[in-house]
Ligand SMILES: NC(=O)c1ccc[n+]([C@@H]2O[C@H](COP(=O)([O-])OP(=O)(O)OC[C@H]3O[C@@H](n4cnc5c(N)ncnc54)[C@H](O)[C@@H]3O)[C@@H](O)[C@H]2O)c1
Ligand SMILES: CC(C)[C@H](C(=O)O)[C@@H](O)C(=O)O
C-alpha cells in the first residue's frame with residue numbers, strides 16, 4: 001500500500017476542546033498506521049486561548065495554517081471568562097472568521113441514533129429508533145453575517161441592537177444544491193425549513209429551493225415552518241431524511257436533533273466549501289461545566305474526524321473503520337456520563353478514546 005500524506009491543522013480551542021482533541025489525535029495516529037496514512041498535525045491557537053495569548057480570537061497565523069492544510073480539526077471555543085467582551089472580540093467570532101474566511105458555506109450535521117443509545121434518550125424508544133437524519137445548515141450567510149449589525153444609540157440616547165437576516169438567491173441556490181445532492185444519495189426526501197409565513201428572506205428561500213425541483217426529480221421536497229419543524233423533530237423524527245435551512249435555524253435545530261441521539265456529545269459536523277480544506281468539529285460547545293474533569297464525551301469529536309476522512313480526504317475505508325469502531329465500543333457497553341444508563345460501563349473521556357482505539361485493531 002502506498003502511504004498517503006495529509007497536513008491537518010489542529011485547533012483544540014477552549015474548555016473540553018483540548019481533552020476531546022487529544023484522544024482523537026491518538027486514534028487518528030493509530031488509524032494511520034493501519035491504513036498507511038501519514039498525518040502531520042500542526043496545532044494553532046483559536047478562541048479564548050488565542051485572545052489570552054495574542055489578543056485576537058483568530059490570529060492571522062492560524063488562518064494561514066488552515067489555508068495551507070488538507071483539513072482542519074476544531075474542538076470548540078468560548079467560555080464564561082470571555083463573555084463580557086464586546087461581540088466582535090469574543091472567542092466565538094473566530095468561528096465566523098474561519099467559516100467566512102474559508103468560504104465554508106455548507107455545514108453537514110448528521111444525527112444518527114445508535115441502537116445501543118436508544119435507552120439513553122429522553123424520548124420514547126419507538127419515537128427515535130432508526131432515526132438517521134442530516135441537517136444541512138447554511139453557514140456563511142443569514143443573520144450571522146447580514147448588514148447592518150451592531151448596537152447603535154439613537155438621537156434620544158436609547159440603544160438599539162441590530163442584526164439583519166439576509167440571503168442572496170445565489171447563496172440559497174448553492175446550499176439547496178448541496179442538500180438535494182445529499183438527499184439524492186440518501187433516502188430521497190428533503191425538507192426545507194424556513195419562516196416564509198412572516199419573513200421575506202424566507203419567501204425568497206422557499207422560491208429558490210422550489211426552483212431546484214426540476215433538476216432533482218427523484219427527490220421529494222417538502223417545506224416546514226421552523227416552529228413546526230422544531231416540534232416535529234421530537235414528535236416524529238423518523239419522518240426526516242435531509243433537512244436544509246439557514247444559519248440560525250440550523251444552529252438551533254441541530255442542537256435539538258443532537259438530543260435524539262442521546263447527547264449533544266454524539267453529534268459531529270463537517271463545514272465544507274466548493275474548494276479548499278473543510279472544518280470538522282463537534283456540534284457542541286466548550287462545556288465549561290465539565291471542562292478539565294476527564295468526563296466529556298469525545299465521540300462527537302471522533303466522529304468529526306471520521307467526517308474529515310470521508311469528506312475532506314476521501315479516505316472512505318478509514319472513515320468506515322472509525323465509525324464501526326465507535327459503534328462497537330457502544331455495543332460493548334462503554335459510556336461517558338452523558339449517555340450512561342444502568343447496566344453499562346462508565347468511562348471518562350480518555351477511557352472512551354482508549355476503547356475506540358482498541359476497537360480499531
Ligand atoms: N462550535 C463551537 O465552538 C461552539 C458551539 C456551541 C457553543 N460554543 C460556546 O461554548 C460555550 C458553552 O456553551 P453552552 O454551555 O451553551 O453549550 P455546550 O454545548 O458547551 O454545553 C451544553 C451542555 O451540554 C454538555 N456537553 C456539551 N458537550 C458535551 C460533551 N462532549 N460531553 C458531555 N457533555 C457535553 C455541557 O456539559 C452542557 O451541560 C459558550 O461560550 C458557547 O458560545 C462553542
Ligand atoms: C458558538 C457559535 C458561534 C456556533 C454557531 O452558532 O454557529 C455554535 O453554536 C455552533 O453550532 O457551531
Ligand SMILES: [Mg+2]
Nearest residue numbers: 251252255283
Ligand atoms: Mg450551535
